[in-house]
Amino acid sequence: MDTRQLEYFVAVADERNFTRAAERVFAAQSTVSAGIGALERELGVRLFERDPHGVRLTDAGRAAVEEARASLQAIERMRDAAAGDGALRGTVRVGIFTNLTTIDLPGIMGEFHRRHPLVDLRLGPSPSGSTGLAEDVRQGRVDVAFLGLPDRVPGVLTLPLADSPFVAILPVGHPLAGAGSVSLAQLAGEPWVDAREGFGNRVRLDRAFAAEGLVRQVPTELADLGEIPRFVAAGLGVAALPELTVLPAEGAVSVPLAPEVLWPLSVIARPRPSAAAQALLDLLAERFGIPPSPTLEGP
Template identity: 75%
Template sequence: MDTRQLEYVVAIADERSFTRAAERVFAAQSTVSAGIRGLERELGAPLFERDAHGVRLTDVGEAVVAEARATLQSVERMRELADRQGPLRGTVRVGIFTNLTTIDLPGVMGEFHRRHPEVDLRLGPSPSGSTGLVEDVRQGRLDIAFHGLPDPVSDLLTHPLADSPYVVVLPEAHPLARKRSVSLADLADETWVDARSGFGNRVTLDRALAARGLTRRVPTELSDLGEIPRFVAAGLGVAALPELTVIPAPGAVVRALREPVAWRLSAIARRRPGRAAEAMLALLEERISGL
């Protein structure tokens, strides 16, 4: 057993595909397959089930992947300890929100690259929003992620970055668009456009509505917050979003929300982040905190 085989196991578990896993670890698919077969022989149990629907972990595979992630993280920490005085190297995997246009994320990452040119960056969102990003950090699939859930994540490091009030997004012809501010009660009987369940902004808003004894109907759900104003403009409903996440759209207007509902943007990481991850967290706080 060697660390390369463990990298193969983790990559296949994440990608659910031998082909994509091979691309991720820069190896031939035959090499990855041979490495997994050798590891399965050594362990005496299959790690993956393969069928027409793709690749799935067996029960043994689920347990092995968890240990493989922990082992690879320990190996990375040992390398960092041996190279404490040298430049930062390695890879930082960051879970992002694609709709935070008020934050110059390319600029932040460009600054990180200038400071640490030997660190590779891997950035991407989660289709289940903050809930998925938290789980990806917890399972070691990500080193750092943005986080917008209202509850603290006790088993991870949390770095608060910014607080954003909610605003209301309405079709410009909507009767409420003539008002300077709108209450949640005004909107309760409307049809809504919102993020899918699990997104931090929706969890926060649902709690604010429930605290006031209000319910709503959300017939249109999206996995990209930035698109919500465009769907509102098309007449599919109303929305309430953190101001930081609103991308203006022709045909939609933004109004103040009368109730003081706020959304907190944070960065989360494992309890023992590597040097490169620590540097990324520090830069995010430097460039984003207080927005």
């Protein structure tokens, strides 16, 4: 068994598809299939069930894939330790939000590249928002991820970055559009435009409504927070978003919520991050002016 076989195994387990896995590891599909076959023969078990609907892990595969991830992480740390010139190498996979426009993410990543030009960065969102990013880090599919969930995620390192207040997003013709502030109770009876369930801002806002004993209807759900103000402007309903995530839209206005509802922004990483991932955590702490001391939540 070799490192590439483990990489193929993890890629197929994540993608549930040999073609996408081959694209991810920059190999031919036949090479990935052959590598998986060789690994199955060496282990003496089937790792995947294959049918016309796709690929899924067997019970043995589910047990083995976690060990494969741990082995690849250990190899990465060994390479870090053996680097004789002190230059960081490798790849950092970063889970991001596509709408954090008030945070200069390109500038941060550009600075990281200038400091560590031999490290590759692979950035991407999750279709299920913060919930998906948290699971990606827990499962080792992502090294570092931004997070907007109200609760700490067990089993990962957490570095709190900021708390952003929610603001109501209203059409310009709304009776409360010119108010100094609005409450959730004043808006609860209206149709809402919001992120899909699982997104951190949706989780936080749902809890705020529940805490006040309020019920709302969300007939319009989006996967792109940046589009929500435009849908509000189009008359589909009202919304509330963390101020850090709001993209201005003609025909929509922002009004502070009172009482205040805060959205916690943090960054998480798997335990014992690689040297390159740790360097990115340190840079984020530097940019946000906070101590670079992430905490590990049990278990």
